[in-house]
Amino acid sequence: MYKVMTPGPTQVKENVRMSMVFERENPDIDESFCEFYHETCSMLSKFFNTENEFYILGGEGILGLEAACASLTESGDRVLVIDNGIYGKGFEDFVKMYGGNPVLYTVDYKNTVDVKRLKEYLEKDHDFKYATVVHCDTPSGILNDVESISDLLSEYGIMTVVDSVSASFGNPLSMGNIDILCLGSQKALSAPPGLTMVGVSDRAKEVMYNRKTPIASFYANLSTFRTYYEDKWFPYTMPVYDIYALRTALDNVFDDKDIFERHHRIASAVRKAIVDSGLTLYTESGFSDTVTVFDVPEGISSADIMNIMKDKYNILVAESFDVMAGKVIRIGHMGENCNMSDVFDTLNALENALTELGCDLKCPLGETFMKEIL
Known part of the structure; x- marks a missing residue:
């Protein structure tokens, strides 16, 4: 066996692996799993210091990025893509895929986004529905101050989508004015690959629920989780073993002061x-x-x-x-x-x-x- 020292997937602790060997309930039928899922999502809200609701999706971290763009974007929407890294620029493809008009704010790939310069840019042009930004752009190791960036964008009425897949649980973060926060299981959380966790603000929900056109996806559609807890029903079968592993990994994080x-x-x-x-x-x-x-x-x-x-x-x-x-x-x-x-x-x-x-x-x-x- 190799010692895995890559920037994800990471090594997985034994108690997380062992949580997958026990028999589990049928997530489509047993309401106890819905309670377990809801409690786990609430733990994510607590960790990121927010009242915003989180969902756990059955798919690797990139699903959350696509789902954010799919759920918010309508044809012709101008979207600011903050590009100071390979993953930052990658949001352009998702915006285009769902009919949006991505506008790249491209800066140095060796340095963090300068919030003052971004403000100068926004003073000249801030007609954007939402903006995308990466917390840690893993190919380069750049860490952006997404809290300050989202605060600035909010001043101009611009929603913020943040990819924190590779930074969360290793760098401090409060959700604050972030509208959709995308996380992954296989990075600093050290759970098995295969899950994405998404925090969604009330403002983002309102936009998703009051679209002029339907969301052009089912699997990458965050609104399908709108009443899951009230109805005790999920839009698709939840990967129950992976979610139990995720919960154990979250317990490990909460215990790690x-x-x-x-x-x-x-x-x-x-x-x-x-x-x-x-x-x-x-x-x-x-x-x-x-x-x-x-x-x-x-x-x-x-x-x-x-x-x-x-x-x-x-x-x-x-x-x-x-x-x-x-x-x-x-x-x-x-x-x-x-x-x-x-x-x-x-x-x-x-x-x-x-x-x-x-x-x-x-x-x-x-x-x-x-x-x-x-």
């Missing part, structure tokens, strides 16, 4: 080791506490680094893709990956791989990490 401080401490130590060794962080500002991304040294192949780490040390890290393919390596330190032992082993393996490939480091990665963390 050190969760955000630990993520920040380990992420900071990883970045310090990377910089002190002479490697270059891809990100210049807005560092996420869930993933570290650094440039592949000149003359070395990202695939060679990954293969040595996998074949010799049984550790999986990740490349990137799209416009960043082959340019960077990504280390996930989120959820169950976010512990000193596994991160130390990963940095040692990385150091050995780079040395084998002819890269001279200024200091040992693992040792530097441990000096910083202790």
